[in-house]
Amino acid sequence: MILKTKGKPWRIDEPIIGRVAFDAADDAEILIVQDIVPDDLRRYKAILTSHDIDTSIDKAAVYAIPGFGHLSAGDIVVVNSDGVINTQYRIDSTHNFLLFTERCNSNCLMCSQPPRDKDDTGYFYNIYSQVIPLIPKECAELGITGGEPTLLGGLFFKLLEQIQHQLPDTEVHCLTNGRSFAWDGFAKRLGDMSFKRLMLGIPLYSDFNLLHDYVVQGDGAFEQTVQGLYNLAKYDVRIELRIVLHKPTISRLNKLSKFIYKNLPFVEHVAFMGLENQGYTPHNFDKLWIDPVEYGDDLAEAMMYLSDHGMNVSLYNSQLCVTPEEIWQFSRRSISDWKNIYLDKCEGCTVSEECGGFFSSNLVKHSLGIRALR
Numbered sequence: 001m002i003l004k005t006k007g008k009p010w011r012i013d014e015p016i017i018g019r020v021a022f023d024a025a026d027d028a029e030i031l032i033v034q035d036i037v038p039d040d041l042r043r044y045k046a047i048l049t050s051h052d053i054d055t056s057i058d059k060a061a062v063y064a065i066p067g068f069g070h071l072s073a074g075d076i077v078v079v080n081s082d083g084v085i086n087t088q089y090r091i092d093s094t095h096n097f098l099l100f101t102e103r104c105n106s107n108c109l110m111c112s113q114p115p116r117d118k119d120d121t122g123y124f125y126n127i128y129s130q131v132i133p134l135i136p137k138e139c140a141e142l143g144i145t146g147g148e149p150t151l152l153g154g155l156f157f158k159l160l161e162q163i164q165h166q167l168p169d170t171e172v173h174c175l176t177n178g179r180s181f182a183w184d185g186f187a188k189r190l191g192d193m194s195f196k197r198l199m200l201g202i203p204l205y206s207d208f209n210l211l212h213d214y215v216v217q218g219d220g221a222f223e224q225t226v227q228g229l230y231n232l233a234k235y236d237v238r239i240e241l242r243i244v245l246h247k248p249t250i251s252r253l254n255k256l257s258k259f260i261y262k263n264l265p266f267v268e269h270v271a272f273m274g275l276e277n278q279g280y281t282p283h284n285f286d287k288l289w290i291d292p293v294e295y296g297d298d299l300a301e302a303m304m305y306l307s308d309h310g311m312n313v314s315l316y317n318s319q320l321c322v323t324p325e326e327i328w329q330f331s332r333r334s335i336s337d338w339k340n341i342y343l344d345k346c347e348g349c350t351v352s353e354e355c356g357g358f359f360s361s362n363l364v365k366h367s368l369g370i371r372a373l374r
């Protein structure tokens with residue numbers, strides 16, 4: 001799935017945000033011209049075209065774009081001054097997310113979106129404060145991710161408030177490491193919003209503080225995250241815990257599930273997640289990778305323990321043929337459509353409709369136990 005294209009920019013001084021249209025009659029801010037350029041372009045902020053530069057057209061534009069097959073009418077894009085066009089919202093997808101920042105206060109061994117130490121606050125705030133009003137009101141789900149979104153500080157809350165009020169029926173899921181909520185005032189500010197359609201997805205890698213800190217590569221991260229979880233619970237913010245399945249933490253998985261039941265029973269959902277071979281993971285592969293066939297029993301024990309104690313659990317990014325059958329009931333097809341694949345080996349598998357499949361980045365590295373079930 002292509003989410004980015006590039007052409008020759010013309011008269012673009014700052015990012016232009018808008019919905020694209022292929023037909024001049026449609027309601028949109030940016031027109032894609034594939035044939036004849038309409039006479040009246042006044043209502044558009046910009047045009048995108050595969051034509052060569054035409055200096056007689058007095059309009060911000062990107063010329064010589066190789067193709068538009070990845071775009072649909074109503075998609076929201078950002079047209080940058082260097083001619084790069086990023087798709088921010090896909091009208092036909094249920095897997096849209098807003099990347100609030102690329103900065104992070106953690107540096108996790110398996111981060112799929114390695115942080116960048118560059119202040120992008122103004123850039124992303126400017127973009128999303130314009131994108132959010134253009135998202136259709138019927139949008140069912142929207143993700144927020146990073147980096148660490150809370151590093152936007154006050155602007156994090158401003159964007160959340162925009163989403164809360166302008167998308168009144170949208171379920172919102174925000175990935176955060178939870179550390180900022182160790183500050184009571186930060187958690188209270190979120191609680192004061194009473195944003196009940198918002199769920200925070202917070203990773204907890206181990207019940208043992210030093211092991212969590214090792215995965216996060218941050219001293220004191222465990223204490224901050226756990227304090228953050230308690231503060232959020234105090235202010236009635238909905239929480240999902242996320243547990244990534246990797247070699248350093250598997251042996252304590254059962255202890256972690258007991259820790260969660262005993263100390264964090266207020267969380268609404270616990271998601272166990274297969275490893276994505278993306279970002280830092282290929283560089284730390286030997287430290288992180290464990291074949292799912294090797295941890296199936298540990299995983300089943302941890303998940304059944306929580307489920308038997310009344311907690312809501314799910315298994316993400318996993319393949320049924322390497323998962324113990326007793327926990328198939330928790331498996332969800334969770335991988336975003338644009339990076340979800342199946343292997344040639346899956347051909348003819350009778351459970352492929354229910355199976356979560358693979359990240360496209362796991363094409364080269366996946367379980368040796370994969371086999372079509374008949």
Ligand code: SF4
Binds near residue numbers: 345
């Ligand atoms: S063979 Fe493929 S589709 Fe079937 S369970 Fe395994 S991973 Fe899933």
